[in-house]
Amino acid sequence: MAGVSMKAIKTRIKSMQSTRQITKAMELVAASKLRSAQNRAIAARPYSEALYAAMGEIAASGLDLDSPYLRPRPAGKPLYVVIAGDRGLAGGYNSNILKLAWARMEGTDCVVLPIGRKAAEFFTHRGCDILTDSFREASALTIGGCYTIARLLSRGFLNGQFSEAYLGYTHFASLLSQTPALLPLLPLSGIRAGGGRRGSLLYEGGPESVFNAIVPEYLGGTIFGALCESTASEQAARRMAMDAATKNADDMISDLSLRYNQARQGAITQEITEIVAGSEA
Numbered sequence: 001m002a003g004v005s006m007k008a009i010k011t012r013i014k015s016m017q018s019t020r021q022i023t024k025a026m027e028l029v030a031a032s033k034l035r036s037a038q039n040r041a042i043a044a045r046p047y048s049e050a051l052y053a054a055m056g057e058i059a060a061s062g063l064d065l066d067s068p069y070l071r072p073r074p075a076g077k078p079l080y081v082v083i084a085g086d087r088g089l090a091g092g093y094n095s096n097i098l099k100l101a102w103a104r105m106e107g108t109d110c111v112v113l114p115i116g117r118k119a120a121e122f123f124t125h126r127g128c129d130i131l132t133d134s135f136r137e138a139s140a141l142t143i144g145g146c147y148t149i150a151r152l153l154s155r156g157f158l159n160g161q162f163s164e165a166y167l168g169y170t171h172f173a174s175l176l177s178q179t180p181a182l183l184p185l186l187p188l189s190g191i192r193a194g195g196g197r198r199g200s201l202l203y204e205g206g207p208e209s210v211f212n213a214i215v216p217e218y219l220g221g222t223i224f225g226a227l228c229e230s231t232a233s234e235q236a237a238r239r240m241a242m243d244a245a246t247k248n249a250d251d252m253i254s255d256l257s258l259r260y261n262q263a264r265q266g267a268i269t270q271e272i273t274e275i276v277a278g279s280e281a
Contacts, residue, residue, distance in 0.1 A: 005263050006260060006263045006264055006267065009256055009259055009260040009263060010260060012256055013253060013256045013257060013260065016249050016252050016253050016256065017249075017253060019245075019249050020246055020249035020250065020253065023242045023245040023246045023249060024242070024246050026089065026238065026242045027238075027239055027242035027243050027246060030235045030236075030238040030239035030242060031235075031239050033235045034175075034232065034235040034236055034239055037228070037231045037232040037234075037235050038172065038232045038236075040228045040231075040232070041172050041225070041228040041229045041231070041232040044221075044224060044225040044228045044229075045225060047221045047225070048218065048221040048222045048225050051214060051217055051218040051221055052218060054214060055188070055211060055214055055215070055218060066208060067188075067208050067211050067212055067215075068157075068158055068212075069154075069157070069158075069186060069187060069188050069211070069212065069215045070187055070188055070189060071187055071189075072163060072164060072187050072189075073157060073160050073162065073163045073164070073187075074160075074163070075160045075163065076156075076157075076160045076161050076162045076163040077109055077110050077111050077129070077161075077162060077163060078108065078110040078111070078162065078163055078164050078165070078166065079110065079111045079112070079113065079131065079153065079156065079162040079164070079165040079166070080101055080104070080105055080110060080111070080112045080113070080165075080166050080167075080168060081112075081113045081115065081149065081153070081165065081166070081167045081168065081185070081223065082097065082098070082101045082112060082113070082114055082115065082119045082123070082167075082168040082169075083097070083115045083116055083119065083138060083167075083168065083169045083170070083226060083227055083230045084097055084098055084114070084115070084116040084117075084118040084119035084122070084138070084230075085116050085117070085118050085138060085230075085234045086116055086117040086118065086136075086137055086138050086139050087117070087118075088118070089238060089241060089242070090234050090237045090238040090241055091237040091238070091240060091241035092237065093170060093178065093233060093234050093237035093238070094118045094119075094122075096170070096180045097168055097169065097170050097180040097230075098118070098119065098122045099180075100168065100180045100181075100182060101168040101182065102122075102126070104166070104182060105128070109129075110128075110129070111128075111129045111130075111131050111162065112128045112129065112130060112131065113130075113131045113132060113135070113149065113152075114130065114133065114135070114136070115135045115138050115141060115149075115227070116135075116136070116137075116138035117136050117137065117138070119138075120133055120136045131152075132152075135149070138227065138230070138231070139231075141227060143220075143224050146220050146221075146223040146224040146227060147216070147217075147220035147224075149219075149220070149223055150216050150217075150219035150220035150222075150223055151216055151220075153165050153185065153186065153219055154215060154216045154219065157186045157187075162186070164184070164185075164186055164187060165184075165185040165186040166182055166183065166184055166185060167182070167183040167184075167185050167222065167223065167226055168180070168181070168182050168183075169181060169183070169226035169227070169229055169230045170229060170230045170233035170234070171229050171233070172229045172230075172232040172233045172236065175236050175239075175240075176236075176240070178233035178236055178237055183222070183226070185219060185222065186219075188215065
């Protein structure tokens, strides 16, 4: 029995060592991807801020601005653009943003545009009205794809297909903190409170046409920025999760090694006892 027990323990040790190699490798890969993702997220922030400031400047210029993007649409359904990951093993990254979005959507008649395989599977499983599943791969979504989504949102909102639009993503605060957030996209009702400077500016084609032309660009930049934030958050969460898994594997290997040595010592002691008992007989 002692031999069988030792063999089982030794098998488990080898299994845990293999698991540790996998989790350690995934941690190193996530750490490598995190550096570039973090830099891209930080670099993407000024673009959306500049466009938002430009729209705020137009809205605060004292001109009579009556853009359809500033008013809720009487008809249509709310649209939720939700960004999640393509794979698991990232701690609570996927579940946190999906739970936040679902808490807002559950029980309402709405449309969802999922970005990422986990988001597509989550909302499809719950029978949600999916606008399009063309963006199932978040890792394959480029800045051009983000502007395609922005134009889709803009047309749908102006046509009355969507009454309002929200963006669910994960904000990258730090390596240790990633916060799920639900950002209102349309209508841009809060833009009138923008801190733009007031002055006698002339807009070629009129302020409203300039404002309406900027809105899709702003939405595309915002979606791309949210995608960068989410990607950095996913890599940070995966790095932390794999680091914790590696430490747990180390603890289990240490505990199993101790049990193996105890079993081996017990087997040796039993053999010595049997030899002594046989010699005395």
